[in-house]
Amino acid sequence: MSCGKPPFLNKHKDSKENSSSLIFNIENGYSFSLNWLTEKSTTTEGRLVVVISRNGVLDPLENQEFKAYLFMKSMGHGSSPIKITKLSDGIYLLEEIYFIMTGPWELHLALSDSYDLEIPLTITK
Amino acid sequence: MILLIFLILLTTQNALASSCCGGGSSSSLIILGDHEAEISLGTSFRNDFGNTDGHGEAFYNDKKARDTKKSLSLQGQFLIADFHQVALKLGFSEKDIKKGDLQDKKQGFDDSTVQYTYEFMPETTYSLYRPRGFIYLKGTISHSKSIHDSKSKVYADVFGAGEDSMGAGFLFTKKYGNILYKLGHEYSKFLKEGFYKSATPMGLTYSKPKSKISVGLNDTFIFEEENSVQYFELGAFINFEQNDDLLYSLSYSNSSLLGKSLNAPLYETISLNAIFSWGI
Numbered sequence: 001m002s003c004g005k006p007p008f009l010n011k012h013k014d015s016k017e018n019s020s021s022l023i024f025n026i027e028n029g030y031s032f033s034l035n036w037l038t039e040k041s042t043t044t045e046g047r048l049v050v051v052i053s054r055n056g057v058l059d060p061l062e063n064q065e066f067k068a069y070l071f072m073k074s075m076g077h078g079s080s081p082i083k084i085t086k087l088s089d090g091i092y093l094l095e096e097i098y099f100i101m102t103g104p105w106e107l108h109l110a111l112s113d114s115y116d117l118e119i120p121l122t123i124t125k
Numbered sequence: 126m127i128l129l130i131f132l133i134l135l136t137t138q139n140a141l142a143s144s145c146c147g148g149g150s151s152s153s154l155i156i157l158g159d160h161e162a163e164i165s166l167g168t169s170f171r172n173d174f175g176n177t178d179g180h181g182e183a184f185y186n187d188k189k190a191r192d193t194k195k196s197l198s199l200q201g202q203f204l205i206a207d208f209h210q211v212a213l214k215l216g217f218s219e220k221d222i223k224k225g226d227l228q229d230k231k232q233g234f235d236d237s238t239v240q241y242t243y244e245f246m247p248e249t250t251y252s253l254y255r256p257r258g259f260i261y262l263k264g265t266i267s268h269s270k271s272i273h274d275s276k277s278k279v280y281a282d283v284f285g286a287g288e289d290s291m292g293a294g295f296l297f298t299k300k301y302g303n304i305l306y307k308l309g310h311e312y313s314k315f316l317k318e319g320f321y322k323s324a325t326p327m328g329l330t331y332s333k334p335k336s337k338i339s340v341g342l343n344d345t346f347i348f349e350e351e352n353s354v355q356y357f358e359l360g361a362f363i364n365f366e367q368n369d370d371l372l373y374s375l376s377y378s379n380s381s382l383l384g385k386s387l388n389a390p391l392y393e394t395i396s397l398n399a400i401f402s403w404g405i
Contacts, residue, residue: 004385006357007175007183043187043225074179074388076352080227080278100224100279102184103176125187 012102012124026117029055032109034119041125046097050109051090058090067110068094074104099123153296153309153326154212154240155259156202160402165200169396177386179353185391191223192279196235208244213237222279229281234268236285246297256299256306265290265313288317294324305330305341320351330364337366343376344383356380356389374398 024032033051038044052059052066066086070079083096099105102123110116156163173192175185186192195218202212216235222228246258271287272280294311311324325346332339343360360378367373379393380386 004181006383007177007381007386007391010181010183012182012184041225042190045226074352075176077272098225098227098278100227101176102186104178124184
């Protein structure tokens with residue numbers, strides 16, 4: 001019953017995947033570009049700029065609402081609400097992003113109820 | 126004594142909870158010795174230092190992070206008739222959590238447990254192989270918020286599962302020479318969400334004849350259906366029997382030392398209990 005490596009022998013190794021800029025293309029020509037302004041960790045407030053474009057043009061999202069939230073599937077909970085500030089058409093500043101524990105998280109970026117882009121993040125410190 | 130119990134009720138914690146952000150394993154709430162009643166006053170300190178993911182990889186908290194829980198508990202088990210017992214456990218805790226820029230400290234009641242136990246396999250005559258056997262039913266009432274309705278950004282107000290549960294289990298004990306062996310299994314169903322949790326404790330206690338000191342090891346395998354949580358809690362304890370009516374127990378447990386752990390918290394707990402008993 002105690003088969004398998006115990007946690008103290010199976011520590012996660014940092015993959016150094018913390019690139020600060022990422023682009024995700026989703027349906028209907030939408031594209032999300034993520035530019036992290038801070039390190040992704042449990043020790044600092046995360047800040048992120050999201051650029052939303054459609055067919056290469058910044059999208060004002062006239063009939064849609066942009067939402068963002070964190071979730072940790074493995075533990076079945078999320079985190080506190082992310083503060084979203086619209087800087088200009090298609091450009092949003094996300095603040096108060098708190099990864100309250102290390103491990104695998106999912107950042108959800110959603111457009112009304114049409115799209116929900118799930119971006120996996122591994123928080124190692 | 127009444128004043129002491131009142132103070133404990135005002136200031137105390139419990140260990141039955143959802144595994145993330147507040148949980149742990151349970152004690153058996155069963156009288157095993159020749160006593161009519163046992164009352165245990167306990168204090169414990171739990172330090173959460175990380176968690177594991179769905180692949181079993183361990184993530185440790187930053188060294189500057191703090192996630193602790195100080196608890197007081199009151200537990201009583203009573204023999205109400207031959208082979209029939211009832212038990213009650215209450216607790217009160219303080220959680221102190223600091224994760225990066227977020228910090229919170231909260232106090233609250235832990236989950237309360239009531240239990241009825243029947244000794245279906247008593248040891249009325251000596252047998253080399255036949256153990257003592259107990260079956261029990263338990264109800265757990267939650268007094269705190271769950272991680273889903275917590276008002277604290279770091280779940281400092283989560284002191285238990287956040288919902289009531291019903292459970293049933295069994296425990297077998299057998300003494301060979303100076304060693305007492307225990308093996309049990311417990312199944313609990315959460316009444317609101319409907320998922321189940323199981324705990325499989327096993328352990329041994331070594332006591333030298335005429336010695337006031339005994340030592341032992343415990344290992345409990347815990348599985349929760351929600352989020353497929355599984356982990357082992359390994360513990361060691363030392364008991365000091367001051368006299369026939371009073372025993373002190375110091376214990377340490379850790380969830381990172383043994384077996385595969387999935388989606389589970391990594392924590393260590395140190396506890397000190399004073400167990401008062403009344404003989405038959």
